[in-house]
Amino acid sequence: MSFLSLIGVELKKIQHSKILWILLIPIVLLWIPAVINADLNFDTQLEGISPENNFLVQSFMGFAWFMYPASLVICTVLLNQTERSNRGILKMFSLPISRFKLCLAKFVVLLILAVVQMVMMLTMYFLCAAIASSIQDYQFILSPLIVLKEAGMIYLSSIPMATVYWMLATCIQTPIFSIGIGLATIVPSVLAINTKMWFLYPMCYPFMIITSEMHKMATNLGTFSYKLFPWIPVAMAFTVICLVISCIRFGQVEGR
Amino acid sequence: MSICLEYKKLKRTGFLPAFFGGGLLSAFVPIGNMMFRSEIFVNSPEPALKILFNANWQMMAMLNLFLIVIGACIMYHTEYADNAMQKMDALPIRQSSNFFSKFFILTVSIIAVLAIEAASLAFCIHHWFSLYDEFAIELLKSIGYAAILAVPTLILMTGIASICKNMWISLGVGIICMFVATMIPKTNFILSLFPFALPFQTLWDTESTRIFQFICGVGIETGVFGMAELIYLKVRRKFQ
Numbered sequence: 001m002s003f004l005s006l007i008g009v010e011l012k013k014i015q016h017s018k019i020l021w022i023l024l025i026p027i028v029l030l031w032i033p034a035v036i037n038a039d040l041n042f043d044t045q046l047e048g049i050s051p052e053n054n055f056l057v058q059s060f061m062g063f064a065w066f067m068y069p070a071s072l073v074i075c076t077v078l079l080n081q082t083e084r085s086n087r088g089i090l091k092m093f094s095l096p097i098s099r100f101k102l103c104l105a106k107f108v109v110l111l112i113l114a115v116v117q118m119v120m121m122l123t124m125y126f127l128c129a130a131i132a133s134s135i136q137d138y139q140f141i142l143s144p145l146i147v148l149k150e151a152g153m154i155y156l157s158s159i160p161m162a163t164v165y166w167m168l169a170t171c172i173q174t175p176i177f178s179i180g181i182g183l184a185t186i187v188p189s190v191l192a193i194n195t196k197m198w199f200l201y202p203m204c205y206p207f208m209i210i211t212s213e214m215h216k217m218a219t220n221l222g223t224f225s226y227k228l229f230p231w232i233p234v235a236m237a238f239t240v241i242c243l244v245i246s247c248i249r250f251g252q253v254e255g256r
Numbered sequence: 257m258s259i260c261l262e263y264k265k266l267k268r269t270g271f272l273p274a275f276f277g278g279g280l281l282s283a284f285v286p287i288g289n290m291m292f293r294s295e296i297f298v299n300s301p302e303p304a305l306k307i308l309f310n311a312n313w314q315m316m317a318m319l320n321l322f323l324i325v326i327g328a329c330i331m332y333h334t335e336y337a338d339n340a341m342q343k344m345d346a347l348p349i350r351q352s353s354n355f356f357s358k359f360f361i362l363t364v365s366i367i368a369v370l371a372i373e374a375a376s377l378a379f380c381i382h383h384w385f386s387l388y389d390e391f392a393i394e395l396l397k398s399i400g401y402a403a404i405l406a407v408p409t410l411i412l413m414t415g416i417a418s419i420c421k422n423m424w425i426s427l428g429v430g431i432i433c434m435f436v437a438t439m440i441p442k443t444n445f446i447l448s449l450f451p452f453a454l455p456f457q458t459l460w461d462t463e464s465t466r467i468f469q470f471i472c473g474v475g476i477e478t479g480v481f482g483m484a485e486l487i488y489l490k491v492r493r494k495f496q
Contacts, residue, residue, distance in 0.1 A: 022428035026435050033439060066438060070431045078424040085337060174270040176330045179427065183322045184281060187315055 001097055006105040007112075010079075014109070019078050023117040026067045031128040034059045038132035038140065048220035052140045055129060056147060057214045063121060064154050064206040066186060068114075072162050073182040075113045076169035079106045080178075093251055103250035107166050107243065114162060118155050122147065150213060157209045160202035160235045163242035170246040173253055199231040202238050258349060262331070262357040269330050271365070275323055279369035282319040283376035286312040290384050297384070304385035305394050306460040308377055316373055317455045318434075320406065323369060324362065324413050325430035331358045332417040332426065345496070351489045359414045366410065367403055374399045401459040405470065408451035408477040415485045449473045451481075 001009075034055065041051035041058075049057070083089035092102060125147060129140040165182050172178040189204035193211055198204055208226060215224035266272070286308050290297065297307050335341045344354060374395055381387060381395075413430055420426035437452035445466065448457060457470065 017422070018425060019428075022425065022432070026432045029432070029436055030439070062439065067431075067435050070435070074424050074428045074431060077427055078422075081423055175333065175423070176270045176274045176326055179329075180274050180278065180322070180326050183326065183431075184278070184319065187318055187322075 001101075003101060003105065006097065006101055007108050010105050010109045011112070013082055014078060017078055017082060019075065019113065020116070022074060023071055023113065024120055026071070027063070027117070027120050027124050030059055030062055030067065031124045035128045035132050035135070038136050041140075042138075044218075046220065047218040049214070049218035051138065052129075052142055053217040055132065055140050056125065056142055056150065057210065057217060059125070060121075060150060060154065061207070061210050061214065064158075064210045065189065068117070068154070068158065068206060069161060069165075069186045069189075069203060070183065071117055072110065072114060072158070072165050073179060075110050076165050076182070077175065077179060079110060080169050081175070089251070090254055093254060099251045100247045103170065103247045104243075107163070107246070110162055110166060111159070114155065114158065118151050122151050150210070153209050153213075154206045157205040157235075160238040160242070161205060163239045163246070164202050167242040167246040167249075171249045198226075199234045202235065205235065258353045258357040259360055261349075262354070262361055265334055266331065266361070269334055271327060271330060274330075275327065275365045275369055276372075278319060278323040279372035282316040282369070283372045285315050285319070286380050287376055290380050294384050303394075304381050304388075305377070305391070305398060308380055309398060309458045309460045313458050314456060317402075318438075320366065320369060320373075320402075321409065321434050321437075321452065321455055324366060324406070324409055325427065325434065327362050327365060328358075328410075328413040328417040329423050329426045329430065331362065331414070332420075333423040336421050336423075351493065352486055355414065355418055355485055355489065358418075359411055362414060363407065363410050366406055370399050370403055370406075398459045401467070402455065404474055405454040405457055408474055408481060409455055411478055411481045411485070412451045415481055415488070418485065419488065445469070449477070451477060 038055065041054045044051065044054045083092065093099065126141065126144075129142075133140045164185075168178045168182050172181070185203045189201070189207050192198050192201040192204040193208045198208055212224045212226055215221050289312055297311060300307050335344065345351070378391075378395060381391060412433075416429050416433075417426040420429065433450075433452040437450060437456065440447045440450060440453045442448060442453075442456065442461070447453065449470075454470070454474065459467065462470065
C-alpha cells in the first residue's frame, strides 16, 4: 500500500470523529471578543504598534499560546483512541503494512489537522477583520502575504512540538499520563520564552515566534529577537529523534 | 458501595498517581518561583500569602483545571471504551449514583491536590517569609475558598464526560471551556461566574461582598448542573 493511500485511509477513519468542530469552535470563540473589542486596538499608540497589526497579533498570540498546542494534544488522543475501541488497531497490524509507515501516516494526519486549524484561523481572521473594518470604519485587513507569513511561521515552528506530543502519545500507553504530560507542558511555555535556553523547549517555539513578531511590530516595546542558530539544528534534532522513537515504539505493546 | 466500586475501576488507569504528580507539579510552582526570583517578592509590603497567591495562583489553577478535565475524561473513558457502560446499565445500580460517585471521587482528589498545594505554600512562607499568628487560618480560608469555587467545574466537567462517548470530544470540550475562561476578564463579575473561570479567582483579590456572591453563584450553578445531569440521564435511559 502506498504511503499516500495509507494517509487517505487514516483520514477516512477520522471522518466521523467531529474533530473539525473541536478545532473550529475555539477559533470562533477567540475572534468574537476580538471583533467586539476592536476599538481597543486604537489605544496601543504607547507600544507603537499600529491598530491593524495589533488586531492580528493579539489573537494569534492567544491562539499560539494555549489553544494550538492543546488542539494538537487532543488530535493525538483522537488518532490514538479511534482504533482502540473494538481492537481496530490489532486488525491494522495484521495487515501487510509496515508499522513505521502506519505511524508516519498517522503523524502526517496530525500535521494535516494542524494545517486545517491554521486555515480556519486565517479564514476567520479575514472574515473578522472585514467585519471590524466596517464597524470601526478603519482598514484592519493586512495584506494576505504578511498574514500568511505569520501563520506559516507559527505552523512550521510547531512541527517539533507536534512530534513531541506524538511521541508522548505512542510511548505512554496510559492515556491519563500522555494527555496530562502533554497539557502540563503548555503551562511553562510563558516562562520558557524568557530564558536563554528557550530553544531546548519545543513547546514554546510557536509562542516565541509570535511574541518576537509582536515586538518587531511594536516599536516601543524593545526587541525580543531570536537567533536561528542553535535553534534550527536543535529543533530538527528534536523532530527526528521524537519521530524515530515514536516509530519504534508504535504498536510494540499490541504487537507482542 | 458505589463509591468503592468507582474507586476500584480507577485503580489501573493511573488516576491516583496522575493526581499526586499533578499536585506535586503545581506545588512546585510557588517553590520554584521563590527559588529563582525571591528578591522580587520578599521585599513587598503586602501579606505573604497575598504575594504568593498573586504570583502563582493563575498557573496553579490552570494545572488544577487540567487535572479536573483529564480526570473526568478518564473516569468515563473506562466506562465507554469497551462498552462497560452497557454492563453497568444491566446491574441494579442507578446511573445517577454512578455519576455522583464519580463526582465525589474527583472532588476528593482535587481537595487532596489543594492540600498538597497548601503544604507547599506553607513551606514557602516558613522558608522565605516568617510565620505569623493568623497564617494557618488565612491559608485554610484561601484554600477552602478555592475548593468551593472548583465545585461547579467539577460537576460540569463530570457531566460533559458522561455525555460524550469519545474521549477526544469530552477532552476537547473541556479544553475549549478552559480556553474561554482564560479570555474572560477577572473584573467582570457575571462572566467570572462561568464555571471554568471560577477556579482562577482568589480570596485575596475579591472584595468581601463579592465573596458571598461568588459562593451563592457556586451553590446555584452546582444545583443547576446536578439537576440537568439527572434529567439528561433519565432522558437518555428512555431512548437507549
